[in-house]
Amino acid sequence: MPYSVAVKRQEEGLDGDAALCAARMADLTQTLQCSATAAALALHRERQLLFVGPALLARRVLQLRAAAPSADLMRLCLLAPRLLASPDEEWAYFQASADALRAALPDCDWVDLCIQEDPELMLCDIRPGLAGLSELWTPEQLATMDPDHASLAMRALCGLPRRGVVPG
Numbered sequence: 001m002p003y004s005v006a007v008k009r010q011e012e013g014l015d016g017d018a019a020l021c022a023a024r025m026a027d028l029t030q031t032l033q034c035s036a037t038a039a040a041l042a043l044h045r046e047r048q049l050l051f052v053g054p055a056l057l058a059r060r061v062l063q064l065r066a067a068a069p070s071a072d073l074m075r076l077c078l079l080a081p082r083l084l085a086s087p088d089e090e091w092a093y094f095q096a097s098a099d100a101l102r103a104a105l106p107d108c109d110w111v112d113l114c115i116q117e118d119p120e121l122m123l124c125d126i127r128p129g130l131a132g133l134s135e136l137w138t139p140e141q142l143a144t145m146d147p148d149h150a151s152l153a154m155r156a157l158c159g160l161p162r163r164g165v166v167p168g
Helices: 003-011 018-032 036-045 047-051 054-067 073-079 088-104 111-117 119-123 127-136 139-143 147-158
Strands: none
Touching: 018 036, 018 047, 018 054, 018 073, 036 047, 036 073, 054 073, 054 088, 073 111, 088 111, 088 119, 088 127, 111 119, 111 147, 119 147, 127 139, 127 147
16 A cells, blocks of 8 residues: 555544454444445445444434334435434434424425435424424425425525535
8 A cells, every 4th residue: 555545544543454444344234234335335424433333333223213214224324324423412413303303294204205315404403494394385285395395495494505515
């Protein structure tokens, strides 16, 4: 390995421990029932996953399943792998936001899909967005709303950037 790559890996906290990477890849593929490529992508996006043991990983997956029972769990984990490595306080906030979304929109069957496709939204204060949704649309309109449009509207009402936009 060239010197510059070795130094970069050391600076990023990846000191070349291939056994650790292999163990986490195995944990991710087994727990999420995903391919090695998907596990590698999750590890690439969230390097802290290297330090998440199998017990905590399983607990986080169960918490995600409880937060969004009908969501595609693997997609949710790949869109926001940081959730698998996040501290308990962040998880409590995520769960509270998901519960608030579900309580505010009881007739909407797209809530889990909204959480699945925009999980980072659940880490924000969504109360202004929930209030704004009910002011702008009737319950019947909300029930048939596209989850992507609902997520975008909530982001706008909360003053958050679009998904995938890094605030600069």
